[in-house]
Amino acid sequence: MAIFLARSGRQAHIVPMPAVTTPSVLLWALLAACATALGAVPEWLRGRPSPAIMAWARALAAGLMLGVAHMLLAYGLDGHLVQGAVGALLGIGSVRLIHALTGTGELDLESDGTANTTGGNRVILAEVMHAAHEGVAIGAALLVSLPLGISMVVALGIHNVPEGMATIAALTGRGVRLRRATVLALAARLDQVLLASVTFAAGGAVPALLPWMVGFSSGALAYLVLVDLLPAAYRNAGRTSIAVVTMVALAMVVLLTGTPS
């Protein structure tokens, strides 16, 4: 059972922390995934967001994801740097492979305004892939510690809102109705829940796997930011505004996650 020291006034006391179990990991990951549905609210209220707003949404998601990748590396390796490095290369390689197999490598995540079923399917595929690596990150973070895991869940939950908004808008722009697009965007996140649980269970059973998982998810998330989210953002808004929004998101993660121990 994890414990931490808390200060109350001048007196320090030990506060027992609840143990993290695989069912609780499933619930935490489900909470983060369900935040995706909030991405439909702007379109439901005011219609399809403009390309610039979608670009800023992707920049916000990118900054949060980059911050998550950094925090995992900073807190999660416990000195196992070689495993983390090799895991990161495997993470980058896995995304490249999936991109190549699914044809999503040079995908334009935004819509050209015409109904395009193939493009819509690939948008969903891209989101499934993003969600998978985020699930590994959640599972790995909860294995490291509950506070880090909660920070990851909150950061990725917040990140799921703008990413959900951009995904839903990309689908409605390809002729999918809003309700169906929301359901599809949520469904694309289910692997996040599954992989978080599997990662946690596997890492709990074989602790030596943890630095590999941390490296894998960090490398994959950093790669996805650089090759999917930011290029899509740069295409539809000015570089400066994208950089500012990404930095704000990074700062949020730094403030949320706290200081390294």
Added chain:
Amino acid sequence: MNQVLLVFLYALLTAVATGLGALPFLFVRTVSGTVVAHTNALAAGLMLGASFGLVGEGTRHGQVQTVAGGLLGVLFILAAQRFLSRREEGAVVIEAGRGKGAQRMLLVLVVMTVHSFAEGVAVGVSFGGGITLATLITVAIAVHNVPEGVAITAVLRPQGVSIARCAAWSVFSSLPQPLMAVPAFLFVDAFRTALPWGLGFAAGAMIFMVLVELLPQALDEGRRAAVGSLAAAAAVGMALFQQAL
């Protein structure tokens, strides 16, 4: 040896080490658009990774101060860009570069020089912990400076700057280290308070520079997969390298 002179020499050593970052480019013969994209991606990744290290170090001394310093770093780059963009096209000349290329070189040099101020403070402050700690910190910063020299050369070399001059500019960008180390050693308490601000400032300026110049340019000139792989691998590698130190 006089303690102040020792501090200066240690910090000078870290500055000189930055010049070693130019050496790998002895093996790069042609400078095509793809090479420029890849070197910019490499520089972007190294600078991102270095910034994460600065943020990690800064938050140990003050989380809010580090983030506030980062905001100031962003404002500094915005102001520098606005200043440079008001010059006539082609008016910015540095080495063999003109116009946008020269602007990018200048921004990278400015950012890396600013970042060296914070590292110089770190060397000076570390002497307060004894000669063993100071030696460890100096070696760590010297080794860490080599990939920073790579990042600087990666931006300068494609603009036609010679290897020797790339090395010289890299060392120049680190000269604030010995210059700041001495006052930081003499006035440790004051500089310790300013350290998270300085580290945050350097990190904010560097990350913003990556997002607004290096990465978009690399994505424009090169294939996404190659640019993303290089930048991600370099960022993770640099972050882990700093942890190892």
